Amino acid sequence: MAYAQAASSSTTPGSPPAVKLILNETDLQRVVDRIAHQILEKTDGAEATVLLGIPTRGVPLARRLAARIAAFEGVEVPVGVLDVTLYRDDLRLKATRALGPTDLPPGGIDGRRVILVDDVLFSGRTVRAALDALSDLGRPSSVQLAVIVDRGHRELPIRADYVGKNIPTARTEVVKVTLAEIDGTDEVRLVGEETK
Amino acid sequence: MIKHLLSAADLDAEHATLVLDTAAELANLSSREVKKLPTLRGRTVVNLFYEDSTRTRISFEAAAKRLSADVINFSAKGSSVSKGESLKDTALTLQAMGADAVVVRHPASGAPHRLAQWVDGSVVNAGDGTHEHPTQALLDAYTMRSRLGRLAGLHVAIVGDVLHSRVARSNVLLLTTLGAKVTVVGPPTLIPVDVGPALSPDLRVSYDLDAVLPEVDVVMMLRVQRERMNDSYFPSTREYARRYGLDVARMRRLPEHAIVMHPGPMVRGMEITPEVADSARSTIVEQVTNGVSVRMAVLYLLLGGK
Amino acid sequence: MSSTYLVKGVSVLGAEPTDLLIRDGIVASVGGARDAQVIDAAGLVALPGLVDLHTHLREPGREDAETVETGSRAAALGGYTAVCAMANTSPVADTAGVVEQVWRLGREAGLVDVQPIGAVTVGLAGERLAELGAMADSAAKVRIFSDDGHCVSDARLMRRALEYVKAFDGVIAQHAEEPRLTEGAQMHEGEVSARLGLTGWPAVAEEAIIARDALLAGHVGARLHVCHVSTAGSVDVIRQAKAAGVRVTAEVTPHHLLLTDERATSYDPVFKVNPPLRTQADVAALRAGLAEGLIDIVATDHAPHAVEDKECEWAYARPGMLGLETALSIVLDVLGPQWDLIADRMSRAPARIAGLSEHGHTPAPGAPATFTLVDPAARWEVDPTGSASRSRNTPYAGMTLPGRIVATFLRGEPTVLDGKATK
Numbered sequence A: 001m002a003y004a005q006a007a008s009s010s011t012t013p014g015s016p017p018a019v020k021l022i023l024n025e026t027d028l029q030r031v032v033d034r035i036a037h038q039i040l041e042k043t044d045g046a047e048a049t050v051l052l053g054i055p056t057r058g059v060p061l062a063r064r065l066a067a068r069i070a071a072f073e074g075v076e077v078p079v080g081v082l083d084v085t086l087y088r089d090d091l092r093l094k095a096t097r098a099l100g101p102t103d104l105p106p107g108g109i110d111g112r113r114v115i116l117v118d119d120v121l122f123s124g125r126t127v128r129a130a131l132d133a134l135s136d137l138g139r140p141s142s143v144q145l146a147v148i149v150d151r152g153h154r155e156l157p158i159r160a161d162y163v164g165k166n167i168p169t170a171r172t173e174v175v176k177v178t179l180a181e182i183d184g185t186d187e188v189r190l191v192g193e194e195t196k
Numbered sequence B: 001m002i003k004h005l006l007s008a009a010d011l012d013a014e015h016a017t018l019v020l021d022t023a024a025e026l027a028n029l030s031s032r033e034v035k036k037l038p039t040l041r042g043r044t045v046v047n048l049f050y051e052d053s054t055r056t057r058i059s060f061e062a063a064a065k066r067l068s069a070d071v072i073n074f075s076a077k078g079s080s081v082s083k084g085e086s087l088k089d090t091a092l093t094l095q096a097m098g099a100d101a102v103v104v105r106h107p108a109s110g111a112p113h114r115l116a117q118w119v120d121g122s123v124v125n126a127g128d129g130t131h132e133h134p135t136q137a138l139l140d141a142y143t144m145r146s147r148l149g150r151l152a153g154l155h156v157a158i159v160g161d162v163l164h165s166r167v168a169r170s171n172v173l174l175l176t177t178l179g180a181k182v183t184v185v186g187p188p189t190l191i192p193v194d195v196g197p198a199l200s201p202d203l204r205v206s207y208d209l210d211a212v213l214p215e216v217d218v219v220m221m222l223r224v225q226r227e228r229m230n231d232s233y234f235p236s237t238r239e240y241a242r243r244y245g246l247d248v249a250r251m252r253r254l255p256e257h258a259i260v261m262h263p264g265p266m267v268r269g270m271e272i273t274p275e276v277a278d279s280a281r282s283t284i285v286e287q288v289t290n291g292v293s294v295r296m297a298v299l300y301l302l303l304g305g306k
Numbered sequence C: 001m002s003s004t005y006l007v008k009g010v011s012v013l014g015a016e017p018t019d020l021l022i023r024d025g026i027v028a029s030v031g032g033a034r035d036a037q038v039i040d041a042a043g044l045v046a047l048p049g050l051v052d053l054h055t056h057l058r059e060p061g062r063e064d065a066e067t068v069e070t071g072s073r074a075a076a077l078g079g080y081t082a083v084c085a086m087a088n089t090s091p092v093a094d095t096a097g098v099v100e101q102v103w104r105l106g107r108e109a110g111l112v113d114v115q116p117i118g119a120v121t122v123g124l125a126g127e128r129l130a131e132l133g134a135m136a137d138s139a140a141k142v143r144i145f146s147d148d149g150h151c152v153s154d155a156r157l158m159r160r161a162l163e164y165v166k167a168f169d170g171v172i173a174q175h176a177e178e179p180r181l182t183e184g185a186q187m188h189e190g191e192v193s194a195r196l197g198l199t200g201w202p203a204v205a206e207e208a209i210i211a212r213d214a215l216l217a218g219h220v221g222a223r224l225h226v227c228h229v230s231t232a233g234s235v236d237v238i239r240q241a242k243a244a245g246v247r248v249t250a251e252v253t254p255h256h257l258l259l260t261d262e263r264a265t266s267y268d269p270v271f272k273v274n275p276p277l278r279t280q281a282d283v284a285a286l287r288a289g290l291a292e293g294l295i296d297i298v299a300t301d302h303a304p305h306a307v308e309d310k311e312c313e314w315a316y317a318r319p320g321m322l323g324l325e326t327a328l329s330i331v332l333d334v335l336g337p338q339w340d341l342i343a344d345r346m347s348r349a350p351a352r353i354a355g356l357s358e359h360g361h362t363p364a365p366g367a368p369a370t371f372t373l374v375d376p377a378a379r380w381e382v383d384p385t386g387s388a389s390r391s392r393n394t395p396y397a398g399m400t401l402p403g404r405i406v407a408t409f410l411r412g413e414p415t416v417l418d419g420k421a422t423k
């Protein structure tokens, strides 16, 4: 049996859904660079800041942001991984999900500014789960959110502090982010329909 | 994920590894201050125990509570169960209570299989008669993996009353699924007829503990009840201990890295001497700790989805 | 007086179609059939009424599981005209009084001849002989004695029983099970029991008793009947005993001819039976033994059990399964349409062993009109709720079996017509 994974890149058999390329490799790099700059601006040069990637694709994105910040300003931002599966409120809607690792940087998160990093912001439920998970792990001084794509349809009062691109979507559409580290290519696509 | 965990044979290598990996992640979380996770909030786990086994029940209870499930303990003592209510009627009661999972310990082999036919929720076998105890096997495998770094290619000796041991059955099935080599060792009277074809074509049988010890990475000592002596399975406890007990002299025959396991409760002086049980090779205490993580993983994987 | 029937176009034991006139309890010559009720039997096969040497009717004592009447009805629907009722009732059929009660209940039901079997030992306790002679002399005229459910394991007691019943041409039907080898046993000892963690019932526990009893029977020149032979080794032992001239007969049940111990994998106690279901090799040996005649007869060991005795844990369930309504279909499935062989193993030979002289006769002019009509082309799905038995513990639920009983006659009276019991 297969485990549900965020934004998996599989396509459904039968008639191929309409696919629209939103960001290509160069676009994606540009977006990451811009967010890195914004973070430096908004956080006084990434002072006391920790980047926590949400598995699966938030993790390499957090690492890329840290690398870009280091390249721009020579600042080493600690990067960690925050798996939110056990805190999700929608577990019963899907087949059991495999747990991802949770790995905090050595300095922890207490008193730090935590920036959560994810690929797509949709209902906001993943972020809510991440906030719950964070509060079990420690007490950050503040929490911010960085995403590559905000596709709307929020179900909770949550917004992102850093957004790569706002994409208006229909609920039935799927935004697919592929990353070289995981999928082999850097791309963001809008897929018309998807069967489960 | 599978619906029930009735036998270690229900898990293929992929699923068994997933349980162990999940347990490892959960073990990381358990080491921190806030131990409770919201994951199974609103789910009901019933512990249905027809046999006294405080350690197993507490382990499952801790696992369910750490995942925020509602736990109902339904013990055979002082309930309708002991007044002769049938397993089926009990099943219908649990069904009416909306049990999402029933963890069942029962003296009759196969009782969890029967229960699974009568309830909609998941059934977890917490030990049935002389059949199986799959979560014990999972925690043993977890313990071996964390001590020795792998399971594939390990040589594990399971020593003692294999005939009456649910731990042995589940361990043979699970360990061979995960690529370990298993030898069961004991007096021929306590090794089931046809055990090889029954459990695994690769299973080895030996009656000579001293010959096996130098080749193994893990030696797992099973509990041997003194009463078996009265059924002529062996002549005396002294003779049993001399031929199949693990004492310090025998322990020296083990390779340097080898570990000693015991599913508990131990009969010290019978199958294992106190010096061995308390030695650095012994994993007996971590087996208990690992039990909670493994049971959390099982409950999560059975109940954490649709 | 009784009605007259004309059975038209029936194939007796598979022979060319013919007509049978049934009048005054016997098969008459077809001449004057003016007012006869006609039964169109085209395509049907006539067999002598089946005789079951091993039936548990549960009355007296467990009327919630079966009564003489419900068991008799199930028997008639299965093509039987006589059943031998086992003695393990409550109270045990170990006195003339109890066997006469069962015999009388059978007569009142009037669906099959119910021939009581008497217990060998008082209360089936295996300690002292029951009054075997008194049961033999009673109205029930008991000739078969058995502690079935228990083995007469004491060698001296078994020897005495074998010897004692010679005085009235009795036979001891032994449930062959060495009890010290089967303490707590739940299923056949082998690969499957090792996997399921159920205590094993080793084949040798049966074979050792059969060997011992055959030697005893040979020594005292008595008749021995072996109940429900279940292992390949037992067939070999019986082969040797017969070759040595011992007066031994043996039975096999339909379930041991069809099912194996793999069925226990479900832990559903509907497959729990004593002796237990064995391996495929045993099934093959039993089939060969039956065809060869080493095993003389098929007997059902029809063992009804109340729902609560089966809807429970395997170890707590009572052993036994229904058999009367499915026996012929299973034997037909196993042996194929060898009608004369089937008639021998299910009617002639059991009638001879039981001393039931009115049974086991091929329907032909002059013979008692005690026979059954089978539709060999029919296939039917076993539905436990459709059983005439008071119990539901058939192991064949959902299986599709060949051959259906259309009518059964007992001394000229139909007990089954159009596949339905007449009373």
Ligand SMILES: [Zn+2]
Residues within 6 Å of the ligand: C148, C149, C150, C175, C227, C228, C274, C275
């Ligand atoms: Zn019997």
